[in-house]
Amino acid sequence: MSFLKKIVGKILNQEEQTEEPNVTRLADQLKNADLDYKFAQLFTASGGFFNYCGDEAEALQTLNQIVKIEGIKNVFCCDEDLQNFLNVTKTNFTQTLDINNDAAFITCEFLIAFDGRIMLSYNNILHYHSSRLPEKIIIMANVSQIVSNLSEAMMKIKRRGNVRNLTSISGRQSKLDAPTQDNSKLFLLLLED
Numbered sequence: 023m024s025f026l027k028k029i030v031g032k033i034l035n036q037e038e039q040t041e042e043p044n045v046t047r048l049a050d051q052l053k054n055a056d057l058d059y060k061f062a063q064l065f066t067a068s069g070g071f072f073n074y075c076g077d078e079a080e081a082l083q084t085l086n087q088i089v090k091i092e093g094i095k096n097v098f099c100c101d102e103d104l105q106n107f108l109n110v111t112k113t114n115f116t117q118t119l120d121i122n123n124d125a126a127f128i129t130c131e132f133l134i135a136f137d138g139r140i141m142l143s144y145n146n147i148l149h150y151h152s153s154r155l156p157e158k159i160i161i162m163a164n165v166s167q168i169v170s171n172l173s174e175a176m177m178k179i180k181r182r183g184n185v186r187n188l189t190s191i192s193g194r195q196s197k198l199d200a201p202t203q204d205n206s207k208l209f210l211l212l213l214e215d
Contacts, residue, residue: 057135057168064138070193071209081211086111088209098123100148119150125158133163136171144187152189160209
């Protein structure tokens with residue numbers, strides 16, 4: 023916001039507005055909303071691309087559109103079920119992270135409705151650090167993976183017992199460890215259970 027706008031705003035006693043959407047303010051407004059709606063709103067407000075898919079056929083069609091529109095040629099994908107999707111779309115993939123990967127197609131542990139973040143673990147990205155993932159990340163998740171907050175996610179993870187190396191990502195900043203990288207894109211394919 024320019025200096026002149028700030029002065030005029032103070033003279034007129036107007037609230038200062040930020041240039042980017044205030045996810046915290048939006049979260050407060052949505053505190054009584056359904057979890058899936060709240061997650062979708064906060065995820066997109068933070069810069070993520072949300073795609074609801076009624077079934078696997080719709081998810082496959084959406085994936086194919088993302089691959090074509092984004093010009094994705096080579097994908098990191100370590101999940102065998104997701105690799106079947108890539109085979110159908112005839113998209114090249116590697117099971118290990120490679121310098122030629124221009125996207126990652128992964129699953130996640132939980133979708134956190136409180137702030138629109140996505141929780142990942144070793145199960146989703148192997149031993150790779152989240153900052154090493156390609157600039158474009160496509161995540162496939164189910165509606166049942168939406169939890170209200172981080173505490174609920176951690177409680178469920180603790181019950182499982184074998185989840186390690188947890189991290190989270192959001193649309194605004196896909197890689198927590200690379201905040202200067204502003205051209206990251208995070209796509210979510212949310213599949214009905």
